[in-house]
Amino acid sequence: MTTGDAPRVVELGDAERTGAIALWEACGLTRPWNPPDTDFDRAVGGPTSAVLGVVEPDGTVVATAMVGHDGHRGWVYYLAVAPARRRSGLGRVLMTAAEQWLGDAGVPKVQLMVRTGNEAVQAFYARLGYAEQDTVVLGRWLRDD
Numbered sequence: 001m002t003t004g005d006a007p008r009v010v011e012l013g014d015a016e017r018t019g020a021i022a023l024w025e026a027c028g029l030t031r032p033w034n035p036p037d038t039d040f041d042r043a044v045g046g047p048t049s050a051v052l053g054v055v056e057p058d059g060t061v062v063a064t065a066m067v068g069h070d071g072h073r074g075w076v077y078y079l080a081v082a083p084a085r086r087r088s089g090l091g092r093v094l095m096t097a098a099e100q101w102l103g104d105a106g107v108p109k110v111q112l113m114v115r116t117g118n119e120a121v122q123a124f125y126a127r128l129g130y131a132e133q134d135t136v137v138l139g140r141w142l143r144d145d
């Protein structure tokens, strides 16, 4: 990508796996209980999910957004922009691409979860028209591993 060109968003595959995971780690998005390589493989290999990204000519992954849906609700995970590339519109480009991907799949709604402690990112989502939903997310592990 050269300055002035619109960033091209592509569906990532095995060739970008290491770079995407490095980006997620640099952005503080990984957690020990969610191995990022497994998350990446599931999303890339699944019929209703993908990992979108912007890749530099040298192969460096500078932005990602994981998308997936249940037919009604689309979800965005692992939205990440390389620290040195922030505040230049890449986050908005990835969210627009995620919405396009989900809209093309026929999904009427998109939502996402913001971890406790990452409330500062809500200002970014607010700029894009996202609003807090009147919902509490509950969860439970199905396996011990």
Ligand SMILES: CC(C)(COP(=O)(O)OP(=O)(O)OC[C@H]1O[C@@H](n2cnc3c(N)ncnc32)[C@H](O)[C@@H]1OP(=O)(O)O)[C@@H](O)C(=O)NCCC(=O)NCCS
Binding pocket: 027, 029, 078, 079, 080, 081, 082, 085, 086, 087, 088, 089, 090, 091, 092, 093, 112, 113, 114, 115, 118, 120, 121, 123, 124, 125, 127
């Ligand atoms: C959140 C993140 C993806 C934003 O990426 P970005 O490329 O810097 O965002 P953009 O440049 O596209 O910003 C879009 C708009 O949001 C605003 N914005 C971006 N980050 C913001 C912040 N931290 N606080 C307030 N506004 C912010 C921009 O000023 C811009 O506003 P504009 O519409 O007036 O131009 C990036 O900061 C990031 O990777 N954070 C770490 C990972 C993370 O927390 N991901 C989300 C997990 S839920």
